[in-house]
Amino acid sequence: MSHLIEPHGGTLKELYLAEDEAAAEKRRATEYPSWDLSQRQLCDIELLLNGGFSPLEGFLTPADYDRVVDEMRLADGTLWPMPITLDVTEAFAGDISEGQRIALRDPEGVLIAVMDVEAIWRPDFRREAVGVFSTEDTAHAGVDYLLNRGNPVYVGGRVHGVTEPVHYDFGHLRSTPRQLRERFAKSGWRRVVAFQTRNPMHRAHVELTFRAAKQAEANLLIQPVVGMTKPGDVDHYSRVRCYEHVLKKYPEQTTALSLLPLAMRMGGPREAVWHAIIRKNHGCTHFIVGRDHAGPGKNSQGEEFYGPYDAQHLVEEHRDEIGITVVPFQMMVYVKERAEYAPIDEVDDTKETVLQISGTEFRRRMREGLDIPDWFGYPEVVEELRKTYPPKHLQGFALFFTGLSGSGKSTIANAVMAKLMEIGGRRVTMLDGDLVRKHLSSELGFSKEHRDLNIQRIGFVASEISKNGGVAICAPIAPYAATRRQVREMVEETGAGFIEIHVATPLEVCEARDRKGLYAKARAGVIKNFTGIDDPYEAPEAPELTLDTTDCTPDEAAQEVILKLEKAGYISLR
Ligand code: PPS
Numbered sequence: 001m002s003h004l005i006e007p008h009g010g011t012l013k014e015l016y017l018a019e020d021e022a023a024a025e026k027r028r029a030t031e032y033p034s035w036d037l038s039q040r041q042l043c044d045i046e047l048l049l050n051g052g053f054s055p056l057e058g059f060l061t062p063a064d065y066d067r068v069v070d071e072m073r074l075a076d077g078t079l080w081p082m083p084i085t086l087d088v089t090e091a092f093a094g095d096i097s098e099g100q101r102i103a104l105r106d107p108e109g110v111l112i113a114v115m116d117v118e119a120i121w122r123p124d125f126r127r128e129a130v131g132v133f134s135t136e137d138t139a140h141a142g143v144d145y146l147l148n149r150g151n152p153v154y155v156g157g158r159v160h161g162v163t164e165p166v167h168y169d170f171g172h173l174r175s176t177p178r179q180l181r182e183r184f185a186k187s188g189w190r191r192v193v194a195f196q197t198r199n200p201m202h203r204a205h206v207e208l209t210f211r212a213a214k215q216a217e218a219n220l221l222i223q224p225v226v227g228m229t230k231p232g233d234v235d236h237y238s239r240v241r242c243y244e245h246v247l248k249k250y251p252e253q254t255t256a257l258s259l260l261p262l263a264m265r266m267g268g269p270r271e272a273v274w275h276a277i278i279r280k281n282h283g284c285t286h287f288i289v290g291r292d293h294a295g296p297g298k299n300s301q302g303e304e305f306y307g308p309y310d311a312q313h314l315v316e317e318h319r320d321e322i323g324i325t326v327v328p329f330q331m332m333v334y335v336k337e338r339a340e341y342a343p344i345d346e347v348d349d350t351k352e353t354v355l356q357i358s359g360t361e362f363r364r365r366m367r368e369g370l371d372i373p374d375w376f377g378y379p380e381v382v383e384e385l386r387k388t389y390p391p392k393h394l395q396g397f398a399l400f401f402t403g404l405s406g407s408g409k410s411t412i413a414n415a416v417m418a419k420l421m422e423i424g425g426r427r428v429t430m431l432d433g434d435l436v437r438k439h440l441s442s443e444l445g446f447s448k449e450h451r452d453l454n455i456q457r458i459g460f461v462a463s464e465i466s467k468n469g470g471v472a473i474c475a476p477i478a479p480y481a482a483t484r485r486q487v488r489e490m491v492e493e494t495g496a497g498f499i500e501i502h503v504a505t506p507l508e509v510c511e512a513r514d515r516k517g518l519y520a521k522a523r524a525g526v527i528k529n530f531t532g533i534d535d536p537y538e539a540p541e542a543p544e545l546t547l548d549t550t551d552c553t554p555d556e557a558a559q560e561v562i563l564k565l566e567k568a569g570y571i572s573l574r
Pocket of ligand 1: 528
């Protein structure tokens with residue numbers, strides 16, 4: 001059952017069941033097939049249930065889906081730009097049938113909603129990508145999800161909310177559409193202009209929102225997306241701390257901050273229309289659409305996917321139907337002579353000096369610990385971001401030595417560790433092959449499966465250490481390229497550095513050394529699957545550094561590593 005309420009903001013469809021019905025469904029749901037919602041699906045269902053996606057009443061069924069993809073409209077003609085679909089695995093699809101009710105749960109198993117299965121189908125994802133995003137290029141995050149990351153089967157049907165998704169973070173800043181409408185009504189805010197963002201806010205954003213509010217004679221709602229944004233964006237915890245600082249820059253009682261649990265698709269123009277509808281549902285009367293709204297970045301040819309003002313034009317075209325006033329904005333730039341911000345189209349750059357710092361330049365400055373000028377960012381915000389993105393010499397990294405047994409990995413690794421300790425200021429953990437096999441992988445042998453598992457464990461620990469600013473020195477044989485690549489990804493996706501060092505001492509030299517007598521045993525067949533003898537070693541193709549200890553001392557090899565680290569900015573020797 002859906003509940004309709006209609007204060008200013010239009011019809012709001014909340015899809016939660018009444019308490020007694022929800023309790024009954026909770027009992028019955030133990031018998032229903034159960035689907036664990038992904039992070040993206042959890043975001044979608046939260047906004048479906050609380051009315052953020054009004055007028056939708058569930059995940060799209062084929063008639064709505066087809067028309068949304070082709071014409072940006074539901075089957076009944078209502079404007080709706082983004083397919084909200086439930087993608088499931090073949091295995092799950094095989095277990096359910098149309099007409100049935102299924103349980104939708106969060107990762108902890110909490111029953112969020114039940115769903116009437118009205119349709120199960122295998123969509124044409126390429127058609128969806130072209131229809132919605134105008135491209136099949138997987139450099140577009142929305143397309144990448146459709147073609148590479150999502151599940152193959154769609155299930156459509158009405159949803160009925162049982163439990164509100166739980167958030168333990170920033171509870172005081174989360175409001176449903178109904179709560180925001182009530183808050184606006186209580187405060188007498190008749191005109192509210194919404195500002196959407198997925199980035200930290202700097203002075204330019206504040207200037208822009210000030211102007212927008214003034215122009216619309218409205219109060220301001222800063223409503224950043226905290227669900228899922230573009231991969232590589234600043235995490236929402238850091239951003240929200242920044243927004244809280246920024247909020248203090250506005251005159252009291254004029255501006256509100258509220259977090260939106262939206263999973264963005266980076267769909268540019270169509271996404272902007274979607275954002276406008278969502279803001280209307282949250283009780284806003286005006287919506288700021290700036291340059292390149294919800295832009296997905298560059299395509300695989302290095303070009304923009306959409307024109308910079310395409311989004312503005314599309315929202316403008318549909319503003320009456322949406323029932324929201326667009327406040328279009330040009331890019332704001334700092335004009336040196338005026339010592340103030342202005343929209344770029346109001347500046348004559350032949351007479352005045354325009355100052356700008358791009359996102360890329362900002363990140364470079366942060367990474368290298370360089371100054372951020374006061375005209376660009378608020379010191380409190382910059383300080384907050386510096387905690388999240390410390391300069392390189394304070395960032396964590398993993399040093400990953402790989403090479404044959406007896407190649408000198410552990411010896412060099414120990415020497416590097418000693419030198420790092422001597423330099424100081426770094427917390428270093430040694431994950432040497434033998435050490436790991438004693439403490440972390442004592443039950444494992446040397447089959448391919450066991451070696452992979454061993455390296456994955458090292459990768460997991462190294463990523464945890466480096467993520468938190470530490471240095472992890474790993475020195476296993478790690479004979480397989482694919483597994484080493486996995487470890488690199490695990491570390492790099494946390495933002496930490498990964499430096500692969502191939503200790504390429506030839507087999508003959510390692511065997512001649514035979515410090516542990518293992519090569520002799522392997523040759524005699526006493527030890528089986530010995531790397532280099534009767535087990536493979538895939539040499540790295542593009543390691544950051546290659547060392548051969550045939551003719552160099554451990555000290556010299558360690559020195560090479562230290563110089564490499566200094567060059568990369570991870571340590572500062574001078
Ligand atoms: S792996 O492949 O990365 O999981 O190996 P690793 O954990 O580094 O363990 C290698 C050490 O185990 C000893 N050892 C063997 N190595 C290779 N093959 C076989 N079959 C084998 N059996 C025992 C050997 O001492 C390796 O130590 P290092 O320090 O590399 O000489």
